Amino acid sequence: MTEDRIVITGTGMVCALGKTPEEGWDVLLSGKTGIGPIEGFDAGGFACTSAAQIRDLNVAELGVHPRDARIMDTHSYLLMKSIRDAFQQAGLDRTSIPREEIGFFAGMGMVDYEVEDLLPAVVKSLDGRGHLDYSAFYSQAYTEIYPLWPLKMLNNIGFCQVATQLNIQGENTVFSPHGDSGAMAVTEGVKSVRSQRAQLVLCGGVSEKVNPSSLARAHLSGILNTVDPQKGFLCRPFAMDRKGTVLGEGCGVVALELESSARKRGISFVASMTGYGCSCEITSSHSGPTARAVSLAMREGLDRAGLKPSEIDLIIAHGDGTVSGDRNEIEAIQDVFSDCLNQIHIFSSKAALGHLLAGAPLIDVILGVRMLTEGIVPAMPHTSPPDPSIRFHVVQGTSLRKDVRRILINCQSYEGQAASLVLETVNR
């Protein structure tokens, strides 16, 4: 008996290159990069002044009540936009699935407070010499803070607002804020559908907003390219001269359900999620998972999908462009795929879209779906020669035409977690 597959029936994606999966894909394919000088605040004091930011997101079209908008920020809008697109594509606005049968899982990045939100209260409690008068603050000035401000700080609030707007009542959890948390959301979603706790699940991942706090955090954790801030392509995954990563903003959401459910509802699908795996072991330098953890995650994903390494056509790597992160991933890939390295192609979306942390895994799943349908792998835009230790093919310079049928996707967090997902075309 063939197993009822878990298929992707909807996608939504917002990234620096576009506000829909189609737009993002087309621009990516044209060889553009979303990475550019940071806008929105003066990043001049930072050693890295570039990021792949979202520009001109039309918030008005999301139909958010002004009351709710006050406790929303970029991350909430990204999630709302992506999920509405996935929702529509999955036909949820047309066919009815009981609301309690729709599950919702998301990886949410850090939600930083904006100093502006608290500043009026502080300014109001300054004494004549510009020092903070605590009694003034505690007695009166604190009322300057918008009452719902604390809710804005909760990692799950954007998630709950989206659930409310779309009336999603099923199983749910917010994973936060590791770089692999989007992959955890997909994994949970697959399990939920598989065990029929939900008929359909929406799985998402949202990046952090690029602001002074997130930039400073990334800078201080030593992951950014701070060496050549002005030079061409800053994030160069797997390149010999890679110098670090660059932050990106964005969000991806996929709708997953059993093939039988999609057929019954008359919704089309092109891809199936067939494997997942994860492992956790941090390097001694605290810079991410060890090569062993990355290998274990990939092997588990392949096992679950019932595939041999040689059956994989493409790896969408974590490839964040950091020296040690890429080194460990190269080692792991060359270990797991040692028998078939010459046929393996590697792509990393971070070269053009930056590192979306919790949002990265979903972006890669959605780009992967496009690669399965279009039979083409976009090129990473940089032209630096690959790391000399590499024995597989890195897709850069020009895009690759290839009948891609099975993709392995790698995700990592700097806290030592590695996760892998396996995506397959449904026309085997």
Next chain:
Amino acid sequence: MKAESKRRVVITGYGMMTPLGRNTEETFSKASQGMSGIDTITAFDTANLPCRVGGQIKDEWIEEEDAQTERFYKFSSRGLRLMRKATQEAVKQARLEEITHRGRIGFSLGFHGESPEVQDVMFLHRFYDGQGTWDMASLLRSGGYSYLNFLRRKPDVATTILPKIFDCRGPNLTIASACAAGSQAIGEGYRLIQEGKADVMIAGGSEATLNFMGFVGFVLIHALVERYPTPQKASRPFDRKRNGFVMSEGAGAVILEELEHARSRRVLMLGEILGYGASADAYRITDTHPTGLGATLAMRGALEDASLTPEDVDYINAHGTSTTQNDVTETRAIKEVFGQRAKDIPVSSNKSMLGHTIAAAGAIELILTLVGLNRSILLPTINYEFPDPKCDLDYVPNEARTKEHRIAISNSFGFGGQNACLCVGKVEG
């Protein structure tokens, strides 16, 4: 249809730190005497605030002096310290140190990171012109905006640092779903063991929001109690005069372990997780669904997962926050799920004694439920004085009750509308 081969998950250790006590034994013993852990807040100045009470943990309970601790303290927030203490107790009870395969032990915690402090904002203010321009160079040069500062704010700080301290290299999850986080973390940990991803999971949650910025937010939305005769009487779930919750700090940790794994170690099995359910209200951010829809779905989900019916449940550990809204909707939801039987099932709220420990609540309350189950004691809902016609169940008022019971559920409903319910029982068969 469920696969018959599902692995069973038992509990082999637990630990907690609450306003009532520095461990499970002390907390349970005081709770069974109906004592309150709530008092006037001393951690910060509450002079002009409408709510001045909370459930604080004594500083000396979390102070320790040894070399490892000193290094740890440099990175740690208060919530992390609480979590570490609770984990220590649980790990010791379950004798986790004897397990050699550390890659099969994981962590799943509900945690939120720390609120910014007034001092932080004040400090930042010096480098900001108020119009969007930062003097980042000076700010970074000042050294005051350190990585440690960010680390304290990150929800994943506990799941990054504790696995190193306790040498656990298995799956690692951080759940940030407000008041449901602790329960969801345990639920997700339980599932990871069920499916074979781990043999042991350290699961639970921690919260330390009793600082000004953490507290004032809840003051501003009027979620906290504002009228109370004494601090000890402020938290009064299901009582007609309830008017808001009491904010508390605390942490709870349970050791979840696969049944055969626990048997082979001959470790004492303290209970079994029978089911887990989660749902979303999809109603409003600040209000619960008026008919308790999400709560109903979560309870039904947990029972279904456990392959049990409402007939099988002997005790309900309520979310029972003491807000006007929650206690009514939770009562309605219980009636919806349990029908005619609702009035015969004892329901009680530990928050009457402990206050609301947010991300820790689900874990602490599950443990107290389990201890009660093993000792045949139903913990009371204290401060129950004025019956509310809308809340008309058996809330085990004011005094603990001795009663044999086998199967219980524990509810956690979060801000924003995320809900979770765990079903536990004695280890049988």
